[in-house]
Amino acid sequence: MGDGTVVGFPGRSGRGGTSRVAVIGAGLSGLACAERLAGRGLDVTVFDKGRAAGGRMATRRADAGGGAGSPRFDHGAQYFTARDPRFRSRVDDWVARGAAACWTGRIVRIGEGGGIEESPGERFVGTPGMTAPARLLAESVTPRSGVRVAEVVPGDGGWQLRDEAGRDLGSYGRVAVAVPSPQAVPLLAEAPDLAAAAADAIMAGCWSVLVRFPRPLGLAYDGAFVGASPLSWIARDSSKPGRDAGGGETWVLHGSPEWSQRHIEDDQAEVIARLTAAFRELAGIGPVQAGYLAAHRWRFSIPLRGLEQECLYDPERGLGACGDWCLGGRVEGAFLSGLALANRILADGTPV
Numbered sequence: 001m002g003d004g005t006v007v008g009f010p011g012r013s014g015r016g017g018t019s020r021v022a023v024i025g026a027g028l029s030g031l032a033c034a035e036r037l038a039g040r041g042l043d044v045t046v047f048d049k050g051r052a053a054g055g056r057m058a059t060r061r062a063d064a065g066g067g068a069g070s071p072r073f074d075h076g077a078q079y080f081t082a083r084d085p086r087f088r089s090r091v092d093d094w095v096a097r098g099a100a101a102c103w104t105g106r107i108v109r110i111g112e113g114g115g116i117e118e119s120p121g122e123r124f125v126g127t128p129g130m131t132a133p134a135r136l137l138a139e140s141v142t143p144r145s146g147v148r149v150a151e152v153v154p155g156d157g158g159w160q161l162r163d164e165a166g167r168d169l170g171s172y173g174r175v176a177v178a179v180p181s182p183q184a185v186p187l188l189a190e191a192p193d194l195a196a197a198a199a200d201a202i203m204a205g206c207w208s209v210l211v212r213f214p215r216p217l218g219l220a221y222d223g224a225f226v227g228a229s230p231l232s233w234i235a236r237d238s239s240k241p242g243r244d245a246g247g248g249e250t251w252v253l254h255g256s257p258e259w260s261q262r263h264i265e266d267d268q269a270e271v272i273a274r275l276t277a278a279f280r281e282l283a284g285i286g287p288v289q290a291g292y293l294a295a296h297r298w299r300f301s302i303p304l305r306g307l308e309q310e311c312l313y314d315p316e317r318g319l320g321a322c323g324d325w326c327l328g329g330r331v332e333g334a335f336l337s338g339l340a341l342a343n344r345i346l347a348d349g350t351p352v
């Protein structure tokens, strides 16, 4: 997505003019940042501790082997909106390339007394799963997966990165930290003002329970924001475009931030029992046997308190951070935050 102009950096603050940039995190913010920088000719290396790109835009198969007939669940981000024209045009591109589609399911709000209100709006999902848009973005930057960056320390030509075993991951003129705020704090330790700003953001935990029912439940909605319950969100995942639940239905149940935080150290079986009981009560479901049940713990799901600034960047040090906790708290915010950090890094360089 570059415009053909190549950017180089002046030799400032001892960074030796290297145009190598490290991006830590291959979620949407890191990928958006990396793609823009690579498109302007910078030498970008993206690291991610996970097996695949996408971060919290995550999809998993019901059976660990991932067989073709095994239903998928979006256990992280449920959908995304696209209000900013820059993000909207990217979403349109994903839709055109088959990596996203509009989810036209009926979404409602269920209040304390069980009253139902419509929650209209244009909502998009990745197809066939939530990781698909990240996979497209990752094509241009090929992240190094399975690498957890443990240290960002001053080194030759700028910054040296090391993994948990102290192994050298290379030297870089600029570093973009694109991970949830609590994980960003130690990576920003050499820039105490940035670390302190990141520490100011608060992220909520979330338990996500995945259920497959062998037969349709017959509920009149496809997704619901839930009040006054251990649950805050329930979704018929199989109602999203491109999903196949093999004749049955898949549901994703999210514990509310308060409930999830209180139970964050509970074991999975206990969480599954509590949240499926809340779901059965809410939806008035009898003793339908679930064919598959699993739980996923997100220690950091969405920001309860974000920074409301596009990104963090210290041009003297060549170190910055981006992510949903900087801007907007959602997929769209993460993308825009990544772009903003890329622009700050590019503004720090000299077109050549």
Ligand SMILES: Cc1cc2nc3c(=O)[nH]c(=O)nc-3n(C[C@H](O)[C@H](O)[C@H](O)COP(=O)(O)OP(=O)(O)OC[C@H]3O[C@@H](n4cnc5c(N)ncnc54)[C@H](O)[C@@H]3O)c2cc1C
Pocket: 024, 025, 026, 027, 028, 029, 030, 047, 048, 049, 050, 053, 054, 055, 056, 057, 075, 076, 077, 078, 079, 080, 081, 147, 148, 149, 150, 178, 179, 180, 183, 206, 208, 254, 298, 300, 301, 302, 322, 323, 324, 325, 329, 330, 331, 332, 334
């Ligand atoms: C349960 C849940 C529900 C959500 N629902 C919605 C929703 O409906 N709509 C919406 O818009 N948003 C939703 N979100 C939020 C959305 O997923 C995020 O806003 C967005 O995906 C954040 O992208 P990011 O790039 O900022 O961070 P992430 O996606 O978290 O990416 C960070 C990446 O950094 C990697 N990483 C972390 N530490 C290191 C390290 N030391 N070294 C290397 N790699 C590292 C991680 O593996 C990860 O891939 C939800 C999130 C969750 C968890």
